[in-house]
Amino acid sequence: MLLKKITLGVFTFLTCIIARGQTQPPVEKGDFYPTDLVELIRLDTSLVLDIRYATAANFTGRPVYTQARAFLQRPAAEALVQANAALKPLGYGIVVFDGYRPWRVTKTFWEITPPDKKQFVANPAQGSRHNRGCAVDVSLVNLVTGKQVPMPGAYDEMTERSYPDYTGGTPEQRANRDLLRKVMEAHGFTVYRYEWWHFDYQGWQHYRLLDIPFEEIE
Numbered sequence: 001m002l003l004k005k006i007t008l009g010v011f012t013f014l015t016c017i018i019a020r021g022q023t024q025p026p027v028e029k030g031d032f033y034p035t036d037l038v039e040l041i042r043l044d045t046s047l048v049l050d051i052r053y054a055t056a057a058n059f060t061g062r063p064v065y066t067q068a069r070a071f072l073q074r075p076a077a078e079a080l081v082q083a084n085a086a087l088k089p090l091g092y093g094i095v096v097f098d099g100y101r102p103w104r105v106t107k108t109f110w111e112i113t114p115p116d117k118k119q120f121v122a123n124p125a126q127g128s129r130h131n132r133g134c135a136v137d138v139s140l141v142n143l144v145t146g147k148q149v150p151m152p153g154a155y156d157e158m159t160e161r162s163y164p165d166y167t168g169g170t171p172e173q174r175a176n177r178d179l180l181r182k183v184m185e186a187h188g189f190t191v192y193r194y195e196w197w198h199f200d201y202q203g204w205q206h207y208r209l210l211d212i213p214f215e216e217i218e
């Protein structure tokens with residue numbers, strides 16, 4: 001009985017070690033800025049949230065977040081608020097699909113994405129800029145109708161329609177996409193070359209890969 005208990009204990013211990021080795025973000029050497037994740041709606045209540053990963057309406061077909069919240073590192077969050085303010089006189093606002101994303105979610109995305117679509121997801125061995133709290137997925141809402149504006153492709157669509165330089169779609173769709181990009185770029189963000197909705201904030205390299213669950217962020 002005792003031997004059985006010890007064997008079980010050793011087995012559990014080893015399982016934990018193995019699982020731990022596979023479930024932690026890669027360790028990066030060097031100096032990093034302190035983590036300062038800010039909940040976006042606390043800075044600007046006019047930002048619209050459409051947190052797809054907290055619903056089944058995302059490419060995984062199931063909720064991967066337990067809370068519909070969005071965070072960014074403080075300078076990126078403040079820049080997003082400025083971009084939102086710049087859009088207001090034009091009759092538009094920003095809708096946020098996703099911001100900071102815990103590393104374990106990036107790992108899940110990588111595992112379920114087929115090999116020919118991997119350019120649309122980050123390799124967990126390197127981590128995502130979302131994991132650093134420095135990337136945000138956004139679109140535009142029309143402030144009069146409250147509806148999201150038409151874009152050349154859907155959020156998280158894994159086709160060439162997602163490329164920011166895609167020349168198809170209607171002139172209106174391309175104008176909306178290009179307006180979003182112009183305003184975001186004027187506020188320190190860079191569009192990802194495969195996704196019109198994904199923007200990285202300048203200096204993202206200075207923040208660590210994080211795996212903090214939303215529940216643990218105040």
Ligand SMILES: [Zn+2]
Pocket residue numbers: 130135136137197198199
């Ligand atoms: Zn993204």
